[in-house]
Amino acid sequence: MHPYWAGLAGGALIGLSVAGLMLLNGRIAGISGVVAGLGQDRGERRWADLAFVGGLIGGPALFAWLSDGWPTMRFVASLPVLALAGLLVGFGTRLGSGCTSGHGVAGLARLSPRSLAAVLTFLAAGMVTVAVLRGLPQ
Numbered sequence: 001m002h003p004y005w006a007g008l009a010g011g012a013l014i015g016l017s018v019a020g021l022m023l024l025n026g027r028i029a030g031i032s033g034v035v036a037g038l039g040q041d042r043g044e045r046r047w048a049d050l051a052f053v054g055g056l057i058g059g060p061a062l063f064a065w066l067s068d069g070w071p072t073m074r075f076v077a078s079l080p081v082l083a084l085a086g087l088l089v090g091f092g093t094r095l096g097s098g099c100t101s102g103h104g105v106a107g108l109a110r111l112s113p114r115s116l117a118a119v120l121t122f123l124a125a126g127m128v129t130v131a132v133l134r135g136l137p138q
Contacts, residue, residue, distance in 0.1 A: 006063075006071075013059070018106050021052065028110075030102020031056070033091045096121070 018029040025048060034049045042049075064070045075082065093099045096118050098107070106124070109113020 006067075014101075014105060017052075018101075018109070021048075022106065028102055028106040030098050030106065032090075032099040034104060051100070092125075 005050070021027050021029045025045075027048075029052070034052050037048065037049050038053065040046070044117040060070075079083070096103070098115075098118065100122055103112075103118040108119060
């Protein structure tokens with residue numbers, strides 16, 4: 001399989017999921033909000049949230065089954081660094097009132113000014129982080 005096909009298929013599925021949740025349930029597909037809602041008793045909405053998260057977990061397993069294996073991954077950071085990074089992402093998600101899926105995929109598609117500001121902030125922070133960690137060019 002050409003390396004770009006998996007990314008194209010994944011992007012199309014994300015877009016379909018976001019559009020489907022908006023059209024069928026009137027909700028934005030922000031993963032942080034969906035996962036945060038799992039701990040609350042919200043009736044039928046909870047079942048939709050569980051199904052959405054189940055698809056996020058089951059999707060990679062389905063990919064591995066259909067493509068005869070997991071993609072090769074290489075982590076260059078240690079487990080403590082990865083854990084710290086995850087905590088910082090979670091903190092940023094709460095601080096920014098949403099995550100990259102909610103702001104970047106659903107928010108930008110709805111032309112939300114708040115989402116545009118959030119995405120520009122995500123990108124700028126990411127670029128600064130890479131520049132600092134890798135060192136600025138000499």
